[in-house]
Amino acid sequence: VMTFDPAAHLPDDLLERIRSRAAAVDAENRFPDEDLAELRDAGYLAILVPTELGGAGLGLREASVLQQRLAGAAPATALAINMHLVWTGVAKVMADRGDDALRFVQEGAAAGEVFAFGISEAGNDLVLFGSDTDAAPRPDGSYAFTGTKIFTSLAPVWTHLGLHGLDTSDPEDPRLVFAFVPRSDAVVTRDDWDTLGMRGTQSRTTELHGAVAPADRIVRRLPVGPSPDPLVFGIFSAFEILLASVYTGIARRALDLAVQTARTRTSKKTGRTYSQDPDIRWRVADMALAYDALPVQVESLAADVDHLADHGAMWFPKLSAIKHRAATTAKQVVD
Numbered sequence: 001v002m003t004f005d006p007a008a009h010l011p012d013d014l015l016e017r018i019r020s021r022a023a024a025v026d027a028e029n030r031f032p033d034e035d036l037a038e039l040r041d042a043g044y045l046a047i048l049v050p051t052e053l054g055g056a057g058l059g060l061r062e063a064s065v066l067q068q069r070l071a072g073a074a075p076a077t078a079l080a081i082n083m084h085l086v087w088t089g090v091a092k093v094m095a096d097r098g099d100d101a102l103r104f105v106q107e108g109a110a111a112g113e114v115f116a117f118g119i120s121e122a123g124n125d126l127v128l129f130g131s132d133t134d135a136a137p138r139p140d141g142s143y144a145f146t147g148t149k150i151f152t153s154l155a156p157v158w159t160h161l162g163l164h165g166l167d168t169s170d171p172e173d174p175r176l177v178f179a180f181v182p183r184s185d186a187v188v189t190r191d192d193w194d195t196l197g198m199r200g201t202q203s204r205t206t207e208l209h210g211a212v213a214p215a216d217r218i219v220r221r222l223p224v225g226p227s228p229d230p231l232v233f234g235i236f237s238a239f240e241i242l243l244a245s246v247y248t249g250i251a252r253r254a255l256d257l258a259v260q261t262a263r264t265r266t267s268k269k270t271g272r273t274y275s276q277d278p279d280i281r282w283r284v285a286d287m288a289l290a291y292d293a294l295p296v297q298v299e300s301l302a303a304d305v306d307h308l309a310d311h312g313a314m315w316f317p318k319l320s321a322i323k324h325r326a327a328t329t330a331k332q333v334v335d
Helices: 012-027 033-041 060-071 075-096 103-110 230-264 278-306 312-334
Strands: 115-118 134-137 143-152 160-167 175-182 187-189 204-213 218-223
Touching: 012 033, 012 060, 012 075, 033 075, 060 075, 060 230, 060 278, 075 103, 075 115, 075 230, 103 115, 103 160, 115 143, 134 175, 143 160, 143 175, 160 204, 175 204, 218 230, 230 278, 230 312, 278 312
Parallel strands: 115 160, 134 160
Antiparallel strands: 134 143, 143 204, 160 175, 175 218, 187 204
């Protein structure tokens, strides 16, 4: 039974303020700075951080509900904040399994730092399992990253970028290096994001020109290719579940708006509201039936991650499936 109160972390009045700004953010193609400021003040950046480190101590299950709620107010804001929450989610997934490698992410999030996701690269369909970005080792254990990342949500505001690159210094044993770089002159953010409905994410292209990740921010050096490493599982589980949550929230909002609109429009033919029209009732029912499957599946998988369930080799199909189902169902419901 869900025992937490979503409104304690995302109050109705805060959501309404965020909702009231969403259209202007998209029209002006800018980052929702006001949303971030209010969410930071509300402790939202640290919802997945343990209470002993200054966070709310929630699990992915609760964060999923909150992201559905936020997406119903401002989908682009929810998608942008999602990327920060993914890293705090990875830190939690790893810590729950005995690995504190991302404790600095938890402490940073509690202090108001913003973590962005720098994994995607144009033409790299290996995604987590390969990289076209060069990771050059330095004598002090740090790494210098040179390459181009795409879809870097939170581009104007992040303070730390979690990324990966390929270390080929030993041709016989190339390694994928996962690390965090601070914002610096070695990082160039292109102003190239203008995507209708998602403008608020400001998921711009990021150029890395020898951006240095300090030795204590080198999280993993993994073989190229699929890996059972807890970091990879953490990224995959947090990313897919939280992304599915946003699209589930969008579907819910579309359904609510359909019901609300049908109750307020009146037919000139019959004089009755559209909510009494059998064809419209049928279409709204189809929306509701499609949406109805999403929250349950998202909650189930998120709870399984929180409770250390073991799905073995089925984890990745299950996680991919919920992200795919949520995105395609949301589109179906909105249409």
